[in-house]
Amino acid sequence: MSDLSNKLTLVTGSTKGIGKAIAEAFIDKNARVVIHGRSRSELESVKESIGAFACVDGDLGSAEGCDSVLEQLAELGPVEVLVNNAGIFGVEEFFNIDDEEWLRYFQVNVMSVVRLCRALMPSMQENNYGRIINVSSEAAIKPLPQMVHYSMTKTSLVSLSRGLAELSKGTRITVNSVLPGPTWTEGVEKYFDGLAAEEGKPSQELIDNYFAEHEPTSLLQRFVDVKEVAHAVVFLALNGAINGSAQRVEGGIIRSI
Numbered sequence: 001m002s003d004l005s006n007k008l009t010l011v012t013g014s015t016k017g018i019g020k021a022i023a024e025a026f027i028d029k030n031a032r033v034v035i036h037g038r039s040r041s042e043l044e045s046v047k048e049s050i051g052a053f054a055c056v057d058g059d060l061g062s063a064e065g066c067d068s069v070l071e072q073l074a075e076l077g078p079v080e081v082l083v084n085n086a087g088i089f090g091v092e093e094f095f096n097i098d099d100e101e102w103l104r105y106f107q108v109n110v111m112s113v114v115r116l117c118r119a120l121m122p123s124m125q126e127n128n129y130g131r132i133i134n135v136s137s138e139a140a141i142k143p144l145p146q147m148v149h150y151s152m153t154k155t156s157l158v159s160l161s162r163g164l165a166e167l168s169k170g171t172r173i174t175v176n177s178v179l180p181g182p183t184w185t186e187g188v189e190k191y192f193d194g195l196a197a198e199e200g201k202p203s204q205e206l207i208d209n210y211f212a213e214h215e216p217t218s219l220l221q222r223f224v225d226v227k228e229v230a231h232a233v234v235f236l237a238l239n240g241a242i243n244g245s246a247q248r249v250e251g252g253i254i255r256s257i
């Protein structure tokens with residue numbers, strides 16, 4: 001098992017939701033955690049409240065934003081653990097999604113991960129140690145009709161993770177993806193507001209009936225807790241023998257073995 005003490009760990013999109021829980025879980029393992037988001041004031045307050053090592057800001061939806069994040073990271077030293085968690089999701093009718101929106105999803109959810117891995121993996125290779133964990137989704141292997149664009153980006157992440165794992169052959173670097181199922185976060189609260197508008201029903205009614213109506217195969221029949229996703233990410237970071245895998249944390253929604 002690998003010791004995470006002192007490891008410089010970047011968690012993208014860690015001002016709230018799953019990312020914040022992941023950051024806290026790594027802090028519990030005494031890692032030096034760098035949190036990330038777009039608002040400097042929000043970052044400073046989260047850094048203070050969870051005891052993070054540092055914070056970096058930037059919009060990961062553009063090459064310039066990724067470069068700015070990388071420049072800030074360069075001041076802190078080589079990143080040893082990279083958790084690509086930042087991502088966007090929302091309900092949109094396929095026939096109404098224009099090219100610009102498709103590309104926005106691809107930029108934030110996929111290209112940010114490509115850009116950060118391309119820049120940060122070489123120092124992991126030089127130091128012969130690294131962990132990369134990409135937060136994908138259950139939607140990667142069960143594309144959602146109300147979020148076709150989002151699902152496609154999450155499938156891309158599973159492929160990207162496996163491809164990068166191939167590049168780690170014979171080293172002490174691992175690259176894995178994590179596939180959470182529906183997890184209760186601020187982002188999901190907004191998702192339900194979108195679904196409510198689309199279906200013309202009150203948001204609370206949709207939440208109460210969500211698993212029966214939308215996720216009948218869920219064995220959990222409740223939302224995953226952010227801490228449950230965070231524990232899976234830390235588990236992958238601790239274990240040097242798991243590489244190139246797609247770890248589900250989806251409460252058994254996917255009916256395959």
Ligand SMILES: NC(=O)c1ccc[n+]([C@@H]2O[C@H](COP(=O)([O-])OP(=O)(O)OC[C@H]3O[C@@H](n4cnc5c(N)ncnc54)[C@H](OP(=O)(O)O)[C@@H]3O)[C@@H](O)[C@H]2O)c1
Pocket residue numbers: 012013014015016017018019036037038039042058059060061085086087088089108135136137138179180181182183184185186187188
């Ligand atoms: N919640 C679920 O049910 C679920 C299920 C499967 C997979 N996931 C995946 O898990 C990840 C986190 O989801 P969540 O529910 O915790 O989301 P969330 O509550 O909406 O939080 C998203 C985080 O990503 C950051 N972010 C969003 N767009 C960004 C951008 N353009 N540049 C930089 N940072 C950006 C946000 O930072 P700001 O402070 O700047 O807004 C925030 O910290 C996502 O990749 C999502 O696809 C979630």
